[in-house]
Amino acid sequence: MFWRLVRGALFRQKGKMLMVAFTVALGASLATAMLNVMLDVGDKVNQELKAYGANINVIPKEASLLDDLYGVEEDRDASAKYLPESELGNIKTIFWAFNIVDFTPYFDLNVKLGGSADEADAADVKLVGTWFAHHMDLPTGETLDTGMANMKNWWTVEGEWIDDSDTEGVMVGSEAARRAGIGLGDRVTVTLPPHSKQFEVKGIFTSGSDEDSQIYAALPAVQALAGKEGLVKRVEVSALTTPDNELSRRAAQNPKSLSTKEWETWYCTAYVSAICYQIDEAIEGSVSKPIRQVAESEGAILEKTQLLMLLITILSLAGSALGISNLVTAGVMERSKELGLLKAIGGGSLPISMLVLTEIVLTGIIGGACGYFIGLGFAQIIGHSVFGGAINIKPMVIPLVAVLVFLVTVLGSIPAIRLILRLRPTEVLHGR
Amino acid sequence: MDLLEIKGISKIYGEVKALLDVDLNVKQGEWLAVMGPSGSGKTTLMNIIGCMDKPTSGSVILDGTDIAGESARSLTAIRRDKIGLIFQQFHLINYLTALENVMVAQYYHSMPDEKEALDALGRVGLAGRAKHLPSQLSGGEQQRVCIARALINYPTLILADEPTGNLDEANEQIVIDILGKLHEEGSTIVVVTHDAEVAEVAERTVVLEHGRIARIIQNEGHADRKEKP
Numbered sequence: 079m080f081w082r083l084v085r086g087a088l089f090r091q092k093g094k095m096l097m098v099a100f101t102v103a104l105g106a107s108l109a110t111a112m113l114n115v116m117l118d119v120g121d122k123v124n125q126e127l128k129a130y131g132a133n134i135n136v137i138p139k140e141a142s143l144l145d146d147l148y149g150v151e152e153d154r155d156a157s158a159k160y161l162p163e164s165e166l167g168n169i170k171t172i173f174w175a176f177n178i179v180d181f182t183p184y185f186d187l188n189v190k191l192g193g194s195a196d197e198a199d200a201a202d203v204k205l206v207g208t209w210f211a212h213h214m215d216l217p218t219g220e221t222l223d224t225g226m227a228n229m230k231n232w233w234t235v236e237g238e239w240i241d242d243s244d245t246e247g248v249m250v251g252s253e254a255a256r257r258a259g260i261g262l263g264d265r266v267t268v269t270l271p272p273h274s275k276q277f278e279v280k281g282i283f284t285s286g287s288d289e290d291s292q293i294y295a296a297l298p299a300v301q302a303l304a305g306k307e308g309l310v311k312r313v314e315v316s317a318l319t320t321p322d323n324e325l326s327r328r329a330a331q332n333p334k335s336l337s338t339k340e341w342e343t344w345y346c347t348a349y350v351s352a353i354c355y356q357i358d359e360a361i362e363g364s365v366s367k368p369i370r371q372v373a374e375s376e377g378a379i380l381e382k383t384q385l386l387m388l389l390i391t392i393l394s395l396a397g398s399a400l401g402i403s404n405l406v407t408a409g410v411m412e413r414s415k416e417l418g419l420l421k422a423i424g425g426g427s428l429p430i431s432m433l434v435l436t437e438i439v440l441t442g443i444i445g446g447a448c449g450y451f452i453g454l455g456f457a458q459i460i461g462h463s464v465f466g467g468a469i470n471i472k473p474m475v476i477p478l479v480a481v482l483v484f485l486v487t488v489l490g491s492i493p494a495i496r497l498i499l500r501l502r503p504t505e506v507l508h509g510r
Numbered sequence: 511m512d513l514l515e516i517k518g519i520s521k522i523y524g525e526v527k528a529l530l531d532v533d534l535n536v537k538q539g540e541w542l543a544v545m546g547p548s549g550s551g552k553t554t555l556m557n558i559i560g561c562m563d564k565p566t567s568g569s570v571i572l573d574g575t576d577i578a579g580e581s582a583r584s585l586t587a588i589r590r591d592k593i594g595l596i597f598q599q600f601h602l603i604n605y606l607t608a609l610e611n612v613m614v615a616q617y618y619h620s621m622p623d624e625k626e627a628l629d630a631l632g633r634v635g636l637a638g639r640a641k642h643l644p645s646q647l648s649g650g651e652q653q654r655v656c657i658a659r660a661l662i663n664y665p666t667l668i669l670a671d672e673p674t675g676n677l678d679e680a681n682e683q684i685v686i687d688i689l690g691k692l693h694e695e696g697s698t699i700v701v702v703t704h705d706a707e708v709a710e711v712a713e714r715t716v717v718l719e720h721g722r723i724a725r726i727i728q729n730e731g732h733a734d735r736k737e738k739p
Contacts, residue, residue, distance in 0.1 A: 079617035082610055083603075090605035419601045422562060423659070424590020424618040426583065504562045507601060 080433065087437045091409065095441045098405050102445030103452060105398025106483050109391050110453025110475060115460050116387035117472045122465040123380050132181070132229060132314035133350060133376065136161065136169075136357055136366045141311075160309035161364055163297070167216050168360035169315060175218075177318040177348050180228045182209045183310035185300045190269040191258055191293070203254055204292045205268055207300025212242050226294070229316055230285065237262045237281035245299035247280035251290035255282045268293070270303050315357065315366070319350040321377030326351050330368075395486050402490030406438055410494040417498060418506030431495045435488070442487035450479055512571075513538045513667060513698050514559065519568030519578070521554050521721075528554040529565070530721040536667075541689070541699045543709035543729075546718035552702045553671065555718065559700060560593055560669045561585040573666050590619050594660030598672035600652040602644040608655045609640040612662050619663040630658040634688055650681025657688055668692065670701045674708050686711055 088095055138159035161183070169181055185207040192201075209225035216222055227239050240247040248268075250260055260266055264279045277295060284290060301307045322330075326349035329336055333355060336344060344352055354366035410417065420430050454471060461469035514536035521529040529551045536542050546552050557563035558570055561577055562585075569578045573592055577585060589595075602611045612627040631637050634654035644652055653673060660668055670689065674682040686708060693699055701712060709715045715727040 079610075079613055079622040082606065083614070083617075086603070086605035086610075415601060416603050419603070420614070420618065421586065422560075422589065422595055422601075423615045424586060426586050426618075429618070502562070504557045507562075507597060507599070 080436075083433055084436050084440065087413075087433075088440065094405060094409050094412075095437070098402055098409075098438065098441045099445035099448070101398050101401035101405065102442045102483060102487060103449035104401075105395050105486060106446040106449025106479055107453035107456055108394035109482055110450050110479050111456035111460060112387045112391040112394070113475045113478055114454070114457040114469050114472055116384050116391070117475065118457075118461075118469045119380070119383050119387065119465075122461070122467070122469075123376070123383055132316045133319065133369050134315040134317055134354055134357065134366050135369055136313040136315060136361065136364050137311070139363050139365050141365075160306060160311060161313065161361060163301075163308050163310050165361045166310070166313060167214055167222075169313070169357055170214075170216050170220070170222055171218055172353070172356035172360050173345070174317070174348050174353050174356060177353065179316045179318060180224045181313055181315040182212070182225050182229055183297060183313045184208050185297060185304065185306065185310050186292075187270055187300060187304055189303075191254070192267045192269065201258060203258075203268075205248075205270075205300055205303070206292050206294050207297040208294055209297055210239050210242050210294075229314065230289075232285070234284045235281045236283070237279070240280045240294075240296060242296050244280070245296050245302070246276075246278055247295070248277040249281040249283050249294045250279050251292050251294075252282055252284040253290035254293055255279075257291075266293075268303070273303055273305075275299070275303055313361075313364075315353075317350070317353050318348060319353060319376065320348045321380050322349060322351070322374070325349075329355075395482055399486045399490040402438070402442075402487060403493050406434075406491050406494040407497060410434060410497050414501060414506045418501055418503040421501065422503035422507060427499045427501075431498050434494060434498060435491055438491050438494075439484065439487055442483050446479065446483035449483070450476070453479070511538050512536065513540075513573055514700075515569075515571040516559075517569045517571075519558060519565035519570060521551070521558065521563070522566045527721050529558075532568070532718075532721070532723055534716060534723065536698060536700060539693075539696050539698055540714070541693045541712045542701070543712035543715040544700065544702045544718060545704060545706070545709045545715055546724075547704065549720075550718040551721040552704075552718055554721075556669055556671050556700070556702045559667070560595060561589040591663070592666040594663065594665035594668045596653070596656050596660045596668065596670035596673045598675040600644070600649075600656045600676070602652055602655055602659075604644050607641050607643055608636060608647065608651075608658075611644070611655055612659045615659045615662050627658075627662060630662045631655070633661065634658045635684075648681070650677050650684055653677060653681065653685055654688065657685070661692070666698065668697050668699045670699065670703075672703055672705075673701060674703070674705060682708070 138161055140159040163183060166181070166183055170178055172178070187205045188202055189205045190201070191203040211223060211227045212225040214222045214224065225242065235249070240249055248266065255261070260279055262279055262282060265276050266279060267274055267276050297310070298307070301309065325340060325344055329344045329349070330351035333341065333344070350368040354368060357366040358364055417430055421427070457469040461467055512535045516532060516534040519529055519532050520527065532555065544552050544555060554563065558565050565578050569576050572588065575588065577588060580588065603614065606614065608631060609624065609627055612630050613622040613624065616622045616627060628637060628640055631640050634657050636651060636654050636658065639647060639651060644655070647655065653676070673689070674685050677685060689699055689701065690711065701708060703709055710729050712729055715729055717724045717727065
């Protein structure tokens with residue numbers, strides 16, 4: 079009988095119930111879209127921010143100690159300390175390997191640059207050996223293409239990016255080129271006593287930073303000039319990270335201060351400090367440090383974006399609850415004679431409230447299910463229009479939306495339920 | 511033996527005195543009519559007897575229980591178990607069939623039983639209209655569904671508020687006949703009406719005026735009616 083009453087109310091009040099379902103669908107669709115975007119926006123914003131540089135710097139442990147203790151310049155006192163190039167692939171074997179977007183090693187030298195090979199005109203300049211578009215076969219069997227072309231993709235390059243196998247070409251920073259009067263296609267002599275080597279200028283780049291005063295060459299060429307084949311001085315890593323919190327800050331200071339459970343939580347979350355820790359484990363003798371400005375800016379942008387999404391979700395659900403409240407209350411007022419009759423023939427307030435609540439929750443489930451699928455569409459529209467790509471659908475949004483729809487439906491029904499509880503059969507049946 | 515014993519009840523709404531010091535006894539199996547002009551307190555009395563309202567003062571003992579002091583929840587239970595209500599406006603649920611409208615009362619009382627509900631409709635001559643919606647029934651038929659709903663749980667007391675108020679003469683007679691039959695079967699019936707013809711068929715008529723009992727009439731018409739074949 080209960081279900082006959084529910085079915086009868088649902089089917090014979092189609093218009094009103096459709097309006098309730100529509101209101102729930104609207105709220106659920108926005109909640110679905112926002113929650114999916116919110117949960118995926120971390121990766122999306124991170125991907126966007128990765129375009130603006132690395133967020134982790136890996137250096138040899140000894141160099142880090144000297145830097146930490148004495149604040150000495152790395153390239154003067156720590157130049158004798160190196161990381162083995164052969165171990166760099168290990169970076170992609172850590173627990174958060176999929177969060178490592180790009181990395182590239184550097185070997186820099188202070189050299190003399192003579193544009194016309196005239197020693198008197200030679201100027202001090204930093205020559206940096208690096209990967210430009212390096213192909214790696216990882217220990218895991220996977221392959222990776224990484225290097226400057228990915229990590230510094232905002233550089234404006236006149237000419238071309240050089241190839242990793244090209245040990246005769248260089249890319250010159252625009253400032254260095256201006257000072258030395260170097261143009262595309264020129265040959266320049268780089269001297270690191272007692273060695274010197276001629277390079278062809280394949281590209282002139284503008285980065286807008288100190289890099290404009292430097293010269294970039296393929297890593298093997300610079301290693302050979304320094305006589306340090308197979309070694310690098312530092313590595314820049316671009317990783318997708320989770321914004322820092324109190325746990326990650328404590329861990330960054332001293333991971334040993336964490337309890338076993340805290341440590342597991344921290345280690346299994348993509349905090350920049352956890353990724354640094356895992357890189358240190360993967361490359362012997364290395365110390366990884368977050369580049370704080372980048373890591374914290376990412377965190378701040380991410381938190382604000384997620385907060386905005388959360389606020390939109392809350393507002394849309396609050397709007398739905400208000401809409402449901404109005405519709406259901408109006409429905410109960412319209413049905414006051416019917417509900418009053420049920421009370422008159424012996425129906426208690428609770429069973430009658432449950433009857434009305436069941437009708438609304440069933441309508442809410444239908445509306446919520448429709449809203450979920452519409453929300454997935456909204457999420458993709460947002461993904462393509464804002465981030466230029468699809469939003470990954472998160473299965474955890476389903477239970478979240480289900481709980482939210484239930485809560486919104488029940489909360490929205492409270493005024494109607496109060497009306498039912500106060501309803502007196504004499505008042506509605508005799509029109510008093 | 512008195513099924514209903516009303517002792518000195520008053521009902522006051524602000525400055526309006528709907529009932530004033532009313533005493534009334536209804537015997538088990540009696541058919542009582544309550545008459546009076548508009549505003550005389552008929553409906554208020556019916557609401558109090560029907561456990562839908564409480565008196566401001568006085569006591570109402572129904573089947574041994576003083577309902578004047580009961581909580582709203584207890585009154586609901588008493589209404590469900592002991593009272594069958596018949597309304598002038600029928601108050602059928604428009605999206606349920608005649609049969610389902612009868613079964614609703616079973617549902618809140620105990621357990622819906624389709625066969626029993628069908629029998630109840632048969633008693634009011636509507637077995638053939640069981641699957642019809644109220645909108646597909648005439649006024650008289652709707653009132654008979656309402657009576658079937660009131661009977662279904664075998665109430666101790668049947669309360670009818672203007673049961674023929676919305677009916678034509680033919681249907682009025684059908685309803686009176688059904689009530690008469692119920693009375694013969696031993697049901698206690700209280701009918702609130704302003705129709706003298708309806709009141710006449712009851713055993714006694716209580717006439718209310720300005721919230722007080724003006725007079726009580728023993729009806730000869732009832733005896734005459736009983737004598738008819």
